[in-house]
Amino acid sequence: MNDSSRQPNHGTGLLGPNFARRNRADPTTKTEDPGRWVALDESGWDGDQLYGRPRSRYLSIGTVAISDDEAAPIVEEIRTATRLQAAEVKFSKAFTGPRNGPRRSVLAEMLAPGGVLNDRSSVYLIDKHYFIVGKLIDLFVEEKETKQGRDIRNTDRARQMARGLFAEGPRALGPELFGRLLSTTVAFAAAKNHDRNVTVDDFHNVVEEAWTRSTRRKVTNALAALRTTKKEAEEYLHDAHGPDAVLGLALEPLIPATAAIIGNWSRKLGRVNFLLDDQRSMTDTNLDLIEDEARGRSHPEFRYLSHGIHLGELLRGSSKEHPSLQLADLVSGAGYAVAERHDGQANPAGDDLFEAVVPLIDPAGLLSHDDPGRVAYPEARDVG
Template sequence: MPLTGDDFTLYSRTTATSNSEGSGRWIACDESGNDGEQLLNGRYLVYASVAVDDAEAADIVGELRREAQIQQSAELKFKAFSGRWANRRHVLRRLWEPGGALEGRCAAYVVDKEYAAVAKVVDLLLEEHAWAHGRDLYQAGEARRIARVLALQGRRALKQEGFRYLLENFVAFASQRAVKNGEAAAAETFYNRLDAAWAASTRREVTELLFRLRATRPAGNALRVDAGPFPLLEMLVPCIAETARYWAKHLGEPVSVLTDEQKTLTDERLGALAQVLGRTSGATPSSRIRGIALQHLVRGTSLDHPSVQLADLLAGATAAVAARHAGVYSAVSEDLYASVIPLISDESLLPYDHASVLAAPGAATH
């Protein structure tokens, strides 16, 4: 059922999408693993996109159904290809591989949610503190390097329980509820935990980083002044932004984005995001990003849009492949990982330089 109410009236689309000179190329998107600001629920968030409009998607979905012998249900969902259906997965692989109907028109943006929490610690606290003191942490990739130190060494420095507890307190501190309500107790708890982590750290680089973070209380307090229209820890919004920029670069402009509807994607937020994407933005000179020509940014359901059904297939497959990297094996991931890995963007929010690392099986921890 489409979302209803005053927050979901302006940007909901039920009519079919169609590529045209005015709208440019349509990009259909769907997600898997989204838990809003609860970044420590589950390991990965996948945001999959397919450069196809509904007219062409309807034909592709129909052909998929015929080849895979799927007749039930009004919508084509990834679960129809899971379990014992190896023959169906063969049909799916052919769709994405060279010569397939969607060759070169699929992309998946993967977020390691624990790493995202660490990156938010750097972006919201350390970067703000550094900028106030005349330093640009985005220059020469310094912010990314710091985030990786904490993500890859933090568990060893603080042990599993200590590292997890630190991130849990940060998520509680930076959540929309705590920020909007000005919950001083959440901030006090986080910084107390930060002090304890600094004292307990057994790795020099992590200890030094935690020491620097202890000085960020002013930046932490500033979060409560003007948090803006987006929840600070909501990753679905940056996923949409990265996807729109990816396709604008690869297909040319303008582009139009149709994303599967989610409660967090209110009219206010979609409108604000469209404005952000249309202009040059960035916290510091070295993090500036050029605006793109975004013709439409709308939400819709997979029932109304066969193009979103195709995005759902890629999202489900990528989620299974990411789970394989985390040590969760399945027949689905074994059958599909070789086809899916090349579709994952290297700009994904991962503690690696290249998304191809996700092809390695069984890495249950960083």
């Protein structure tokens, strides 16, 4: 870890020992630091509470490959074109609602092909409900299969199992039971279950009921595998709340998603430096975990990320001091508005921005399909 990641806690609004390192107050520059700077911000974060909250079906992570010295004139251009007086350019404060269409047209032009942000911006979408289903397979079925010497991750069996369960689950089980399967999974696996109010039996009783009532083969097969993982569920509950617990992060999508995003940008640009908005889940410990994987010191939680990723700095900062983070906020906010529109939410911002945003959606994001173009269309949901 280099000297800049050991800076004292300034340049961020987060205080305390969990945020004592990895802070950067000074502007990032294109020439002073080796590698490209990438700014990252999110919209729609709920921690590990992934089910049952309205208007939060998706998490959008916006990234812009840009340093502060490059971002500053773009932010000023936006401020001038939109007549913004606020100290910070924020999507939620200036680009939402029915009256801000002219401002959104400025942003859409910048994000569209030929725009100043087009070829350096990316939107990584996470469908939180699909993420839950993926974790059902990842934490329990894959764990058992691995013990028995079978690799269902790299052979793509795990993903296909999760996609089948997610796509056909509502029809095979009925929306109420499928929703209860998701909500019970969250209640069981979330960090707040440290007091074990939701027991292994509580969790597996719902799995058993779902398996009994399933009417479709893919769902029945996935649940048949899951119902044999009671031992793995017991081990998870024991390990997730111990003194060295990392599995308590299992339902926190922002952590593995950030690791994946680093890999995606590094494969495109080579060495990258990441500046993250000062988000509370991005503690020093969690950033250490992400860096360990990117540098090849692998942790099992991030097994899927390939080695050979070239990560330089991994720091956090405040958007008040970093114009690059203000641009990342605009990209993440635009992505979230478009995702809400896709989920059937009335959203003027999504209507105005989807044509510019959809081509920026990372096909490697955590969606239940490989076609980001589908996000351009509102989609009826069986569960929500």
